[in-house]
Amino acid sequence: MTFRSLRPLNLLMVALTQLVCWAYLRRSLPEGPFQVLGSFGLVILLVLSTVCITAAGYLINDVFDIAIDALNKPRQALPDAPELKQKTLRWYRVLNGLGLVLAVPVAYASGKPALLVIQVLTILLLWAYSAWWKRLPVIGNLVVAALTALSIALLYLYEPALWGGGTIPFDASIRQHTTAALLWLAAFAFILTWMREMVKDIEDLDGDQAEGCRTLPIVWGIPNTVRLIALLAGLVVGALTATIVVEGMLGNRKVVLIGLVFVVLLILPLAVWTLTLIRQHTPAGFHRHSNLLKLLMLGGLICLWLL
Numbered sequence: 001m002t003f004r005s006l007r008p009l010n011l012l013m014v015a016l017t018q019l020v021c022w023a024y025l026r027r028s029l030p031e032g033p034f035q036v037l038g039s040f041g042l043v044i045l046l047v048l049s050t051v052c053i054t055a056a057g058y059l060i061n062d063v064f065d066i067a068i069d070a071l072n073k074p075r076q077a078l079p080d081a082p083e084l085k086q087k088t089l090r091w092y093r094v095l096n097g098l099g100l101v102l103a104v105p106v107a108y109a110s111g112k113p114a115l116l117v118i119q120v121l122t123i124l125l126l127w128a129y130s131a132w133w134k135r136l137p138v139i140g141n142l143v144v145a146a147l148t149a150l151s152i153a154l155l156y157l158y159e160p161a162l163w164g165g166g167t168i169p170f171d172a173s174i175r176q177h178t179t180a181a182l183l184w185l186a187a188f189a190f191i192l193t194w195m196r197e198m199v200k201d202i203e204d205l206d207g208d209q210a211e212g213c214r215t216l217p218i219v220w221g222i223p224n225t226v227r228l229i230a231l232l233a234g235l236v237v238g239a240l241t242a243t244i245v246v247e248g249m250l251g252n253r254k255v256v257l258i259g260l261v262f263v264v265l266l267i268l269p270l271a272v273w274t275l276t277l278i279r280q281h282t283p284a285g286f287h288r289h290s291n292l293l294k295l296l297m298l299g300g301l302i303c304l305w306l307l
Helices: 008-028 040-064 066-072 082-109 113-131 139-157 172-203 205-210 216-220 222-249 255-277 283-304
Strands: none
Touching (some): 040 139, 082 113, 139 172, 172 216, 205 216
């Protein structure tokens, strides 16, 4: 196991996403009776819990993908050595255990200790994904996309003030608008992650096929998979455009600024990304497009501040 196996840039993105969403909620609802989000310490514990469990997911994925990675990315693959595999599994258990422990005080602060089932379920889903589901069409992609959206929705689920727990002293319409913006970003992350997972499947097609996987590009073909990705991209562009229209109808005085930022950071880049994806024919090209979707996620975070 190496530091690179933990995908530090991906983990940084996970942490940044949760922190930006928290800062947005605190800015939008400064007088809210928060049980969790009002404490920076509790938020940091929740973020670190998410990062630890995500890192553990990367490690178990590397263990199950030794043969596939040896074909697709031999320089980054985990060596097929028993002692190294055992060391990686030990770190996998440590990170998952740490992720659960860090979430305990957050769950109790929310008044719902049962929320810890979310972390337990996440660990189980990441194991099942690595062991079985990632080798099947669609289901593996959707699991990863759902877990990515869940990392954002955690802020909503762990804070009773957002879903009606207790008395809400601030204006209900403001709370609803803020919550809708957070869930909008979660949906945006779900679709972009689903797209990215399909692009990665195309990139890894040779190794996956050699190991008997049945990913979407293998069972449905690369052209059809690209068409589905393009369709999802079109849905995102349509949803973003509709968001601008709705903000204008609601009388948002920043609608011109919102529209400009959406076009520059999301709509135009996503349209160009889709058009160039159709012309890709090499693993390196698909790899670039996979990474570019991470930048579009950053654009989504910036747009969140304007809603």
